Amino acid sequence: xQSSAIRDEVDPAPILAYWGxxxxxxxxxxxxxxxxxxxxxxxxxxxxxWGYANASSDRIDFPLISQVWALxxxxxNEDSWLFAHELxxxxxxxxxxxxxxxxxxxxxxxxxxxxxxxNGGGDHETRxxxxxxxxxxxxxxxxxxxxxxxxxxxxxxxxxxxxGWSRYKQVFASYYSADFDAARWREPRRLRYPLxxxxxARPQPLLRPLAISPLGQRPRPHQGPRLHALAAARLVALRQ
Numbered sequence: 001x002q003s004s005a006i007r008d009e010v011d012p013a014p015i016l017a018y019w020g021x022x023x024x025x026x027x028x029x030x031x032x033x034x035x036x037x038x039x040x041x042x043x044x045x046x047x048x049x050w051g052y053a054n055a056s057s058d059r060i061d062f063p064l065i066s067q068v069w070a071l072x073x074x075x076x077n078e079d080s081w082l083f084a085h086e087l088x089x090x091x092x093x094x095x096x097x098x099x100x101x102x103x104x105x106x107x108x109x110x111x112x113x114x115x116x117x118x119n120g121g122g123d124h125e126t127r128x129x130x131x132x133x134x135x136x137x138x139x140x141x142x143x144x145x146x147x148x149x150x151x152x153x154x155x156x157x158x159x160x161x162x163x164g165w166s167r168y169k170q171v172f173a174s175y176y177s178a179d180f181d182a183a184r185w186r187e188p189r190r191l192r193y194p195l196x197x198x199x200x201a202r203p204q205p206l207l208r209p210l211a212i213s214p215l216g217q218r219p220r221p222h223q224g225p226r227l228h229a230l231a232a233a234r235l236v237a238l239r240q
Contacts, residue, residue, distance in 0.1 A: 001044050005067045015072050022083065025117040026109050029165070030091040031173035040087055042070065053082060055089040062086070080118055080128070084110035095175050100144075104152045111157065112165060123164040126157055134161045 041059040044067045053062045069078040088109030096105040114128035121127030
């Protein structure tokens with residue numbers, strides 16, 4: 001950060017506390033089993049090397065314009081999504097990545113932190129995004145191949161309203177459990193018709209919001225519909 005930007009800061013403690021809480025919120029959703037040795041390293045550049053902002057496992061590169069938001073001087077107009085999205089990449093594991101899924105599922109972290117940490121939302125809410133409402137009927141016709149990025153995110157957001165963030169946390173945590181059967185949950189044939197497999201767990205109301213998955217297609221490894229079905233199937237299985 002430019003020295004001129006922080007010269008007038010008398011007490012950095014509130015700024016550090018704010019970003020510490022932001023980081024801790026992402027960590028809470030990730031359900032990583034052990035604390036990280038250090039928090040994220042945030043850089044603010046005149047010219048970001050790739051895109052508007054980008055992240056690696058070691059650092060996040062933000063545009064210079066975001067310095068004022070990082071200093072918490074204008075939180076009402078802060079682009080919180082920018083910070084939440086890039087930090088989300090640092091918590092995103094291979095269970096949630098792939099050619100057409102990475103930039104979708106990273107925003108589970110964005111929605112979670114904006115909902116709970118920034119806006120005091122509850123377990124079945126997404127405050128700070130889409131006016132905290134979901135329209136299952138309007139989304140029923142969505143199909144993954146033709147949906148754009150934020151429409152695909154809506155498919156995952158439906159699961160928040162149906163199951164809650166607490167169930168998502170169980171899914172995240174299950175990937176670290178000793179009894180996690182990776183072969184079972186990654187095998188495409190088992191996931192081809194996940195709703196038929198899990199439908200006895202709950203009657204028809206569950207099937208309507210999940211019917212957006214193109215179940216007639218055979219999923220390929222790391223394909224969006226497969227991972228969406230995976231999240232849905234595991235959420236249902238954990239709910240039993």
